[in-house]
Amino acid sequence: MTGYDALAEVYEWLISDVKLAPADFAASFADVLDLLPAEAHVLDCSCGTGQLAVGLAGLGLRVVATDASEAMVRRTAELSGEFGASVRTVRADWEELPGHFDDFTFDAVFCVGNSLHHAVGARGRVAALESMSRLLRRGGHLVLTSRTWELVRARGSRLDIGDRIVRRNGRDAVVVYRWEIAPRWEEEHHIEIAIAEVEAAGSVLVRSELLSCWPYRYDELEAELRRVGLRVETSTFDPEAENYTVVASKVQTAG
Numbered sequence: 001m002t003g004y005d006a007l008a009e010v011y012e013w014l015i016s017d018v019k020l021a022p023a024d025f026a027a028s029f030a031d032v033l034d035l036l037p038a039e040a041h042v043l044d045c046s047c048g049t050g051q052l053a054v055g056l057a058g059l060g061l062r063v064v065a066t067d068a069s070e071a072m073v074r075r076t077a078e079l080s081g082e083f084g085a086s087v088r089t090v091r092a093d094w095e096e097l098p099g100h101f102d103d104f105t106f107d108a109v110f111c112v113g114n115s116l117h118h119a120v121g122a123r124g125r126v127a128a129l130e131s132m133s134r135l136l137r138r139g140g141h142l143v144l145t146s147r148t149w150e151l152v153r154a155r156g157s158r159l160d161i162g163d164r165i166v167r168r169n170g171r172d173a174v175v176v177y178r179w180e181i182a183p184r185w186e187e188e189h190h191i192e193i194a195i196a197e198v199e200a201a202g203s204v205l206v207r208s209e210l211l212s213c214w215p216y217r218y219d220e221l222e223a224e225l226r227r228v229g230l231r232v233e234t235s236t237f238d239p240e241a242e243n244y245t246v247v248a249s250k251v252q253t254a255g
């Protein structure tokens, strides 16, 4: 249970406009997709509601989408059905992945959209990265996107209230994030997310979820990637920017 089962129903309000259309989401990774062979075998291992997986399948890649949340996996399967995309879906958390797939199966593994901070502490994060690394063929790519936690922590605990109504499928909502920043990096942090939907009759329906997360510094992440046999090829990390993308390649068998 990841805490995302309730959010799955209203997840479109949490994703940016550019990630809503599967083709656009996939196109945002054009640089790494250019490195892959035709019909590459790819895994999206925290697929959420499936926009990236469906977009990748639309490019002719062989796609598997996994997530720890049953509800997220169900939504990914539904989206695939809507788009007539061929995406295999499996409910699995990161550490369970080697039980589902052979080592060296994938040309690329995606773990995007602020997912990795849900791994429990440094130990959980390394275990998750190790699973991803094992499944990559030698030379295969791990694509990771992340918040810049250095910035998030510097701002401290706070409330972020969306300054506009977001429309999704003809329905309007305001999104509120409550950040609970613990005194020390290693401690469990929390993000409470509330989606207040303004219904046609004028009432407000609020759905919320308290998520646990364990932040990491960029330097730690780099060291952890090395530890599991991945070498950083490109990184957009900038301590002043909100998010970054890291592409790392498999150089040896993890472990």
Ligand SMILES: C[S@@+](CC[C@H](N)C(=O)[O-])C[C@H]1O[C@@H](n2cnc3c(N)ncnc32)[C@H](O)[C@@H]1O
Binding pocket: 002, 004, 015, 045, 046, 047, 048, 049, 066, 067, 068, 069, 072, 092, 093, 094, 095, 111, 112, 113, 114, 115, 118, 119
């Ligand atoms: C912020 S969402 C990102 C979803 C999607 N990648 C995106 O970009 O929209 C984080 C996802 O990570 C999944 N997740 C959390 N803990 C996980 C775990 N231990 N193993 C696999 N997935 C996990 C959640 O269920 C959720 O779908």
